[in-house]
Amino acid sequence: MAVDTVVPAGHVAPAKLKRESQLALMWRRFKRHQLAVVSLWIVVFFYLVAAFAEFLAPTDPSAYSARYTYAPPQGLQFIVATEDGGWAFQPHVNGYKTEVDPKAMRRSFVIDPEVIIPVQFFAPSEPYYLAGFIPMSIKFMGVENPRDPFYVLGADRLGRDMLSRLIHGTRISLSIGLAGVTLSLFFGIVIGGFAGYYGGWFDSSVMRVVEFIRSMPTIPLWLGLAAALPKDWSALQTYFAITIILSLIGWTELARVVRGRFLSLRTEDFVTAAQLDGASDWRIVTRHMVPSFTSHIIAAATLAIPGMILAETALSFLGLGLQPPIVSWGTLLQEAQNIRTLATAPWLLAPGVCVVIVILSLNFFGDGLRDAADPHGR
Amino acid sequence: MTKPLLSINDMSIVFTSPDEPDIEAVRQVDLTLTPGKTLALVGESGCGKSVTARAVLRLLDKNADIRTGEIVYDGRDGQVDIARLKPDSTAMRSIRGAQISMIFQEPMSSLSPVHTIGNQIDEIIVLHEGLKPKQARERTIALLDQVGVPGARDRANAYPFELSGGLRQRAMIAMALACTPKLLIADEPTTALDVTTQAQILDLLRQLQDDFGMAMLFITHDLGVVAEIADDIAVMYLGDVVEQGDVFEVFKTPKHPYTQALMSSVPQLQRKADRVRLQPIKGTVPSPKDRPVGCSFTSRCPHAFGPCAGTRPERTQVSEGHMARCHLLTHTKEEALV
Amino acid sequence: MTTLLSVENLSKVYTLGGGLFKQSRELVALNDINLTVEAGETLAIVGESGCGKTTLGRCIIKAQPVTEGKVFYHQDGGQKVELTSLDKRAIKPWRRDIRMIFQDPMSSLNPNMRVFDIVAEPLRVHRICKGRELEERVVSTLAKVGIPADAIGRYPHAFSGGQRQRIGIARALVLDPKLVIADEAVSALDVSIQAQVLNLLDDLKEEFGLTYIFISHDLGVVNYIADRVVVMYLGHVVETSPTELLFERPRHPYTEMLLEALPIADPTRRKGRNKELKGEIPYLGNRPQGCPFHTRCKYAEDKCRAEKPVLRPINGTAQMAACHFAETLNLKGAYDAAPQKVIA
C-alpha cells in the first residue's frame, strides 16, 4: 500500500500500530475471552473432523454386520502385557465374547481382554475419495484384518460402527449449519442492506415481512415445509431442500442486524463526510459502511449457526428432516429414541453429546466475537 | 473561620485491573469543605475530578481502592472517617443521600424513567425522614417549587422524559435536596445545558446555598462557571491537586504553570483591539499510566527545569490558604533559569 | 468585499412521525433565513441548542435537501451558482470549494480507515491526483494541522480527541476549499486543546485565505474568532451584526439574554444573582405567534404577540435585528467598561 513508502523506517511504535487492522484489533480483544478461545478450538476441531470425515472414519458408515448388533464400545488401548511379564507399546482393541444373561435369557457382548486386535495408525485401506474428489488409500486408523471387529464407540442395531457414523454425521450436521447460514447471510445482507440504506416504504414493508415470518412458530412451520418434501427425492435433494427451509427463517435475524447497522451508520458523521466528499452511493456503502460492520456480521452469523444445527437435528430426529441413508446427528439420534435401546446401548447417545458440545462452543465463540466486534468496546 | 464539614486528607485512589498495571487516578489530595461555601474542582477530562467526588460518597467501582488518606466528615453523629466505612454499610447509607448528596451531568441516567419525579422524591423523603407518603408529597411539591419547577403540583406527576433538560436538572436538584443535605456534590451539573439554562441553574444553586447553608463541591471544566459560583478553587491535573486557594486570589495570581496555562487558554471577552492570541498548552494530557516521574506537568510545562523531571514537588504554601505544587515556588529564579 | 455565499429565503421543514397509521407532523426547523457570507470573513452562527444551527449548516452544504429557498455560491468570476437546484452529480465540483468540519471527533472519522486514507479519500473521489503526488499532498496537509508523517498509517482510535479534530480539519482542507463550515468544531474538546485548535483554525485561514462559517454555542469563543455573528432563535435569524458591535451593544433582547448568561472567567466580574432569564426555549413544534421570542422577552408588549417583526438594518448601522423595538431599546453589552487585565 502507498502508506508504507512514506512511513520512515525506525519508528517502532507507529509501525506496530499501523499494521493493526480492524480485524487484528478484533482478534486481540477476542483473545481476552478465554472461554471463547477454548470454544474456538473446539469448533475448529469439529470442523476439521467434518472436513476429513472419510479419512478419520475407520469404516464405511453404512457397512453393517449382523454379528455385532449393539456391540459395546471397545475403547482404544495402547499398552499390552508381554509374555515375560513386562509391557510393550501396542495400540489395540479387545475382542468380544458373548455371554448369556441367565435371568433375561438375552445374549449380550462383553469385552474379552484376552483377545488383542492390534490397531494401526495411518493404515492402508480400500481406495476412496476424500471429500469426493481426492483419491486416497490410507485411513487414520484401522485393524489389520478387516474381518476383526473394530467398534471403538460401539455399534448400533445393525452392527454399524458408531464412530464412523458419528464422524460422517458431523460432516452433514455442521455443513448444513454453515450452508444455511451462508444462504441466510446472502438474503439477509442484500435485503437488510437495501432496507437500511434506502429506508422509506421499502424498509417498512421488508420489516413487516420480517416481523411476520418471525412471529410464526418455527417448529410447526418447518414441520409443514419438511413434510411437503417429496419422499422420492434423492439424499442430496433433501439436503439442499432442508438447508433452504432453514435459511428461510434464518435470514430474517441477519437482515435485522444488517439493517440496524445501516440505519445507525447512515447518520454517523463519517458517512455524511463521505457524502460531502462527493462519493457515490456504491463507494459509500462498500468502502465506508460495510467494513464497519463486517465484524458484527461475522458475530451474528456465528451465533446463527447453532440454531441451524439444532433445527436440523430436531427435524431429523422427528423423522421429517434428512432421511436414514444420510447420516446426520439428527438421524443418528433418531435411533436412540426408545428407552430400551438407551438402557442396553447408551453409546448411541454420543451424537447428543456432540450436539451439546458444539452448540455451546459455537455460542461461546459467537458471544466472544460479538463482544470483540464492538469498535468502542474496551 | 467556621469548622470544616468535610476534610479530605492525603487521599490516594488506585484502580487495579487483572491484566494491566495499577492506575493511580488520584494522588495525595487534600480538600476542605466548609458550610455555606462552594469549592470548585477544575481540570481537563480524565484528571480525576469525578473519582474524587465519588470517593466521598463511596460510589467508586469495585476495582477502586482508597490506598491512603482519610475523609473526615463532621456530621450529625460526630466525626467519621468515610474512607474507613464499608461502601454499603448502614453508616455510609445514612450519610449518602441524606447528609451528602450528589447531582450529575446527565440527569436522565440518575432518574428512573419508569417513575414520576414526584414518586422518586417522595421515596427518598419517606426512606430517610420517615414521613407519611401524604406529608412527603407536600414536601416534594414545596421542593419542586423551590427549585423553580413551574406548576410543581402537576409536574410532580410527570415522567423524566416529559421534561426539558433544564427542568430535569431542577428535578434532580430537588431530589438531591430532599433531605436538606449538609454537603451537595455537583458533578458538571450544567455542562449539558445551554448558557441561559446554565445561568438559571447556577443562580438556583447559589440561592439554595444561601437558604440552607450547605457546603458544595462543584465539579466543572469551565473556568467561567468557576468564576461565577466558587468561593474556593482546586485545580487538578493528572490526579494531583496542583493549586488550590481562594478563587479571587487564584484567578488574580495563579502560581502554578498549569493554572496559568489553563487561564490563558480560555478566550477572554475583549474588544478586538485588546485581543491577544491564545496561548494553548502544548501537547495533550498523558494517560495516568505514562505520568512523568517528577512533577506530573513536566511533559507540557513551559517552565520545567532541573528538579521537575525527577522530583515530585511538595505542597507549598503561597499565602494564607493558597497552596501549589511546583518547584518554582521553592527554588529561586536563578536556579529555575539554569 | 465580495460575497462568497448567499442564502435566500431558506426554509426547512421536517416531517415527523408519519407511519402507516400515524398522522405526520410538521416541524419548521428553519424559517425564511436570509444571510450572506463575505469572502475572507469568519461568520459565526450562535443560538441555543435546537435552534437550527446545524440544520442551516447542513442545508447550505446540501447534506440535507432544503424545503424552500435558494443557496447561491459566488464563483471567482462573479457568476452565481444555485447550489440548491443542482443534483448529486452536478454539485460534485462545488463540493471541492465548500467543506465541513464536524463536532464529534469520535464519530466523524471512519474507525476502519487509516488516517492516510481518510484524508486521501476526497482526493481520490475527485480524481485529483494519485500515487506519489497524492501521498505528498496528504502528508503535507496533515503536517499543516500538526499530525506527523509517521502517524498517518494509524487508525483513528489511536489518536486523542484533539488530534482527531485536526485530522477532520485536514480532510476538509486537502481539497483547497474556499469556504469551510465548522459545526461546533471545538465544543467537544478540553479547554487547552480547544485553544490549540482555535489557533490552528486562525492560522489556516490566514495561510489559505479561507472563509469560515463557524457554528457554536460558546459566545466567548465566538467573540474571539468571528468577524460577524448571526444569532438564531427557533429557526429564525433574530440578529446579525459585526462581532464587536454585537458584544458592545446588542440590538435584540435575545442576544442580550445570551450575553447576560455568559459566564466570564474572572471572579471580579461576577454577575451575581438576579439575571432576568426566564423560561426555556419552546419546542419547535409549537412556535409562538408573533415574535417567536415573546414568551421569554422582558420587553414584550402586545404588538409582539400579534405581529412578527422583520429583520432589518438598525439605525443605518451594520447591525440587523428582528425586534419591533430594536431602534429604541438600550440593551446591555458584554464588554467591561474598563480594559481587562491580561493574565500572563
Ligand SMILES: Nc1ncnc2c1ncn2[C@@H]1O[C@H](COP(=O)(O)OP(=O)(O)OP(=O)(O)O)[C@@H](O)[C@H]1O
Ligand atoms: N433529521 C431530523 N428530523 C427531525 N427533526 C430534526 C432533524 N434534525 C434536526 N431536527 C430538529 O430541528 C431542530 C434544529 O436542529 P439542529 O440540530 O439544527 O439544532 P442546533 O442548533 O444545531 O442544536 P445543537 O446545539 O443541540 O446541536 C431541532 O428541534 C431538532 O430536533
Ligand SMILES: Nc1ncnc2c1ncn2[C@@H]1O[C@H](COP(=O)(O)OP(=O)(O)O)[C@@H](O)[C@H]1O
Ligand atoms: N473504573 C475505572 N477503572 C479504571 N480507571 C478509571 C475508572 N474510572 C476512572 N478511571 C480513570 O481515572 C481518571 C480520572 O477519571 P474521572 O475522575 O472520571 O475524570 P474527570 O476529571 O473527567 O471527571 C481517568 O484517567 C480515568 O480513565
Ligand code: SF4
Ligand atoms: S514543578 Fe516544574 S514542571 Fe512542574 S509545574 Fe512547576 S515548573 Fe512546571
Ligand code: SF4
Ligand atoms: S419584538 Fe417584542 S417580544 Fe420580540 S424581541 Fe422585540 S421586544 Fe421582545
Ligand SMILES: [Mg+2]
Ligand atoms: Mg467527569
Ligand SMILES: [Mg+2]
Ligand atoms: Mg448542532
